[in-house]
Amino acid sequence: MTTLILTVVAFFIGIDDISTKLFRRPLLIAPIVGFILGDMQAALAIGATLEIMWMGVGNVGAYMAPDIITGTLISTSLAIISRGSGSLSDTVATAVALAVPTALLSQQLLVLIETVNVSLNSWAHKLADNADVKGTRWLNYPPAILTGLARALPTFLALQFGSEAIQKALEVLPTFIIDGLGVAGKIIPAVGIALLMLSMIKKAELWLFLILGFVLAAYLELAILPITLIALVVAYLYDLGTRTTPQVASPEVSTFDVEDDDDEVYDL
Incomplete structure (x- = not known):
């Protein structure tokens, strides 16, 4: 039942990522997972750690960044589920270790989804040329559903088959990629904070x-x-x-003539 609830949550957070973008950050996603699994302490610690880690990560131009949503959902869920009587620091370390590979694997799925979404552009142009407002409105649903499934499906598979499924997927990858992920996991927090400072310190x-x-x-x-x-x-x-x-200009006293009805002139 918990797996189903988290899968549904992942689906709607995926849709939110291309609409209102209210829950796309780890600091907001992790507490939702913690509330569902009943461990808010670990969820807050994981969310804060992943937020710092991915603070400056974002899509720039055609570059598709690692999927921090799926990475947060899967890593937080598996870390809390496998916590048992373990310490909080070990739980956070487990989440961080799972977050990077899951985010990178899900990134490739998002690239595939976006490629499919781009194919809808010609359809959208035809609808716009025909002023078909109703059809254009309905055209928003396929990308939203695909993006939601791109987050829900990996979450379901990871929770259903456990971290072993992720481990098997990682074993297929070459060694140099695994080593690169380890280096990236150490560099990403510093890069994220550096990008944030560059945007704030003008x-x-x-x-x-x-x-x-x-x-x-x-x-x-x-x-x-x-x-x-x-x-x-x-x-x-x-x-x-x-x-x-603000400087307030003082009124200047000017001299002007006032004529009365008797043509007498007074200087003020």
Whole structure:
């Protein structure tokens, strides 16, 4: 029953990924899995870890990024199911180990799905040329269903046959690919954070705050909470220092003539 529920959830999250995009991040997907499986503690820890790991991953142009949705669904589910009396850190490590290969394997399935979806473009052009609004609306359903199945089918197979099925699929891959996945798993978190900083830190002077945070963490060995409190104070002072006060122009007193009915002139 749990496998069926998670498969349905995977289907609708897959559809959400090409529509509202509300639940496509690991930090949101993992708690849903944890709620269904009854282990929110492990789910939150896994979701936070995978979120940092895949923070900067996204589709750019024609590049199809690893499927972080399927990777999160499968890795979180299998890690929680196999947890037993294991420690939280071991559970998170298991999820991370499963997340990268499952996301990369599902990536190839998404490439196939998108190839099929592209074939619908000519049909869409014909409908648009004929002003067939109803037909164009119905044309949204096939890509949505295929994308949902692209997430639901791997999730069902992984949960039904366990991590052994994934292990067998990995055994077919050449050794250099497995080694590459291991290296990628270590590099991806750093790349994700770097891409996030490049998109957020637009001004050169803002890099000074990054250096300050590095010094506080690496050399002064402060914990996250005091660094956060110091960052709040520095951010507030920076906002005060850079805030511009609007200049209000003072009215100028001008001299003009006013004539009354008796043609007398008064200077004001």
